[in-house]
Amino acid sequence: MRKKNSWQEFQIIDLIRQRSGRLGVRDQIGIGDDTSAHCVDPRKLELITCDALVEGVHWESPWCDPESLGVKSAAVNLSDIAAMGGTPQRAFLVLALPAKTARPFIIRLIDGLVGELSRFGVRLAGGDTVLSPGPIMVSLTVQGTAAAGAVIRRTGARPGDLLLVTGELGTASAGLGLLRRPRLRIPVRDRVVQRWLRPLPRLREGNLLAQSGKVRAMIDLSDGLAGDTRRLTQASQTGACIFASQLPVSLEARMAARALKCNPLDLALCGGEDYELLFSCPSPHAPKLINKLRKRTGTICTVVGKILPQREGLYLTRPDGCRVDMPSGWEHGASEKRDFLP
Ligand SMILES: [Mg+2]
Structure with a gap:
């Protein structure tokens, strides 16, 4: 495809x-x-x-x-x-x-x-x-x-900000994998493929985050956390690190990844099409924003990384503590790059 x-x-x-x-x-x-x-x-x-x-x-x-x-x-x-x-x-x-x-x-x-x-x-x-x-x-x-004044661009992230993501990652990509393998039957198949077929636009969450006045930069995740973090940090002229052990990967996505024989963290980072929101805010505001989103919309929100000065680049801290360069996300016209995690 x-x-x-x-x-x-x-x-x-x-x-x-x-x-x-x-x-x-x-x-x-x-x-x-x-x-x-x-x-x-x-x-x-x-x-x-x-x-x-x-x-x-x-x-x-x-x-x-x-x-x-x-x-x-x-x-x-x-x-x-x-x-x-x-x-x-x-x-x-x-x-x-x-x-x-x-x-x-x-x-x-x-x-x-x-x-x-x-x-x-x-x-x-x-x-x-x-x-x-x-x-x-x-x-x-x-x-x-x-x-005017409440719109959130990709350009506003500053070193020291935390990076947060709404919802869960990797499920849509697992859903695409299952759709392309119709004979692969697992109990959570329907729920997982629905996340690829019918993504949930986070409009209420986006509105609340904009109204809070605390969010500095935001992007929706169409091409995977790795690729869209790269876009956000390029626009903001910063670096960033992502903590692989903190990525919110659902139990369904993990079950699907096992059936598909792939690493669920690969799906979260490079799979794409989750259409969750990735945003940055000064660290003291993160706990209040997480609580507010959960109370008002029922949507979970997770700290997945940190904005760094541009000279520190873009990297991933793997679950074993090793730092590796950030993989590419999904890009139209590019060949697939996967399997960078152990
Ligand atoms: Mg977009």
Whole structure:
């Protein structure tokens, strides 16, 4: 499913950024964060994000049903709004479909997408449909708002901050492994594959974290903790260390990893698609934030690392105490890199 390509995602984003010109006077955030941000009035920012799911790259028909494809397309975009601490409002859909696509498939896909958007008060307000000579592509753009001054960027982390993550890691990636091996039956299979098929956008958590005023930087975890920590620290011009023994890996993910014969920590660090929030805050504020999130949303939150000065680099402290360079996360166009943990 992950195919080699002549380009890598980070490189092509840099190329686009270099050639796209300057931001307008009312644009506060451009390319390189979870959403763009445009100043609507002195008190309000408009956030916009888009994300595409392509058949054969992000999903395959035999194991991804059309409702789940619709739900997932909405959820991954809503997650980007959550990562800024914003509130989503409207969505726009571009659907590229082969001529042979059956009407019931399209109906189920749209129902999944609209249902997930509605759950968060978001209206599908427009878009386009085009004929595809090959795979199906679902591309969604979501617009939302945030109070000016309360939006959380990737750029604000400072040395000494703690790094925290909502929820649990590695389950979605374990779910993908099980979906691709339909004969591998384990008792927790359904729960694990649902985490890949239908991620939970952390909108309430993102809102609460933004309102707290204590969070300095935030990103949603689409490409694995390792890769997204790298993105956050590059944007903030810092280093970081991640404590492998503290990663919140669920019992289900550990059971699935055993069946898949892989290391659950690899899934948490490099697997991707958990769509949890990774954020930094000054260490004295961490216990209160953890309590507040648990009380108000029921979501657990765990300290997984620490922000360091940039000169100290990016590394992982393994459970045996050894320091190793941070592995790569999942990157479109790059070859897979795994198995760096004992
Ligand atoms: Mg994102």
